[in-house]
Amino acid sequence: MLISTILTILIIFGALQALAGGLVYVERKICAFMQNRIGPNRVGPVGLLQILADGLKFIMKEEFVPHYADKSVFIIAPAIGLVCAMLCFAVVPFGATDNPADADYITHYQFIIAKNVDIGILFIFAVSSLTVYGIILGGWASNNKYSLIGGLRSSAQIISYEIPLGLSILGVVLMTGSLNLERIIWKQASGGILEWNIWFQPLAFLLFMISSFAECNRLPFDLPETEQELVGGYHTEYNGMKLAFFFLGEYTHMVTSCFLMVILFFGGWHFPFIAEADMWWGLKLIVFVAKMALFIVFYMLVRWTIPRFRFDQLMSLAWKVLIPMTLLNLVAVMFVKEYGITPWVLLPVSLGILVGAGLIASQPESKESPLAA
Amino acid sequence: MPIAESEVRWVKAPTLGLLDRLYIPAIIEGLGTTIKHIFQPPVTQQFPEERPDLPANYRGLHRLNRDTEGRVKCVACYMCSTACPAHCIDIVAAPAPAEWKDREKYPEMFVIDELRCIYCGMCEQACPCDAIELTSMFDLTGLTREEMMFDKEKLLSVFDQTAGTEKDPIRTKAGALSCASEPAK
């Protein structure tokens, strides 16, 4: 039990780092294809060794700390970012898991580091919002105006988007009756594809996705590191491994949030006929990771498609649009739960909330319309 | 003169309808555009292996043309160095050898600082006897600044390298002002 957990931790730790390297490569390739280019293709076959080359470059670089920087904080900051991002992953299932109610943890290996954590999703939110410390401390310690602005923007952004992020999944939590991620998967997997939460919570999924874009500082919301305005934002002064830590943290965050989207809304490892509850664990793992990979590709497509928001637009999107919508969605779920109505009602209700928000925003007389932001 | 009122056209931002306000159709449309590009062939040129097909009037490295007898065609008139906005042409003139019947002077030294040159082509236009031309060679490198000071021999060797190629044909024919690179027609 203990040994298998330690092994899992080691494998996941290594896999996440390798994955982050791979994702940088995939990201560059996708970006290149979208811009009718070829992308990295010099190092190794189709540029695959670029990952190694990048890693080596990060390691070999001179570790430079600006003399006006606060040395200890400057060095700790990227570590905080990475550690928090990695910690989140502790409770995220990444492969076949059983029903936690009657699972046999001794004989059946579970693809999760910390098994059966009843506060699962809460833990993720608690720890992942700590990553903002890495960013803000990094920005502060750099003793540089651009970095500081980047750090401050980041804290404002992450704090604002934590709220819709948390509120949007409350519907799912209410419907499952548990914060435990394995239980959330099991509820969907045991019911078949029509039990996937996406059918009942499409709006929540949309809001969750938008908020997690913001949480990961991904492109439409990458204001903490806008190259055009802030040089490099909070990591302007960073180089070498310390910079790599920031990137690793960011990509780990992205992987975690993609896993979460699959777990919360798309049935985790479940897929009809290919990976049903009683099937071989390998299939489940493949299905799970494939679903996650689809989301990552989607993240990247979005990154190279949608232009960046202005900061006031970002803020009003969170406070004036996302939070009211998540609240309405939550109220709808409460009604359904309280009066025992079929959850299918939630599908048109979600659509209604979305269209309603659009209608409010498209009123011509409203100068300060919420979506106009 | 102020712009006449009749010529001013006021443009109003289009009002966004419900679908625009939902943003989702717009985002899907945008994704459609970018995804479409994924399947289009790349326009990348694999540079060192694939060479660009440059137009004939590309302004690259200079060459000093030779006349029909293989001598430098330049008559050291200083027109090019006067025209040069970057002041990067350095010429030292000397009386032409006695057996060069067609001219009085020739350049004893002719140096172009290729690092200072802005490749504007003024020298080529100024030259009365078409002795200096810009070729389509663009990938010149040097390890030192001195290496990038192209002297007469080097510039003549550029001529030898490029004259036969299709890209940089000898553009000048026989002229009244100077001896021809190619026999007069």
Ligand code: SF4
């Ligand atoms: S190309 Fe322009 S800058 Fe260069 S040598 Fe000729 S005149 Fe001078």
Ligand code: SF4
């Ligand atoms: S203008 Fe022509 S002929 Fe005169 S010095 Fe320059 S290259 Fe020689």
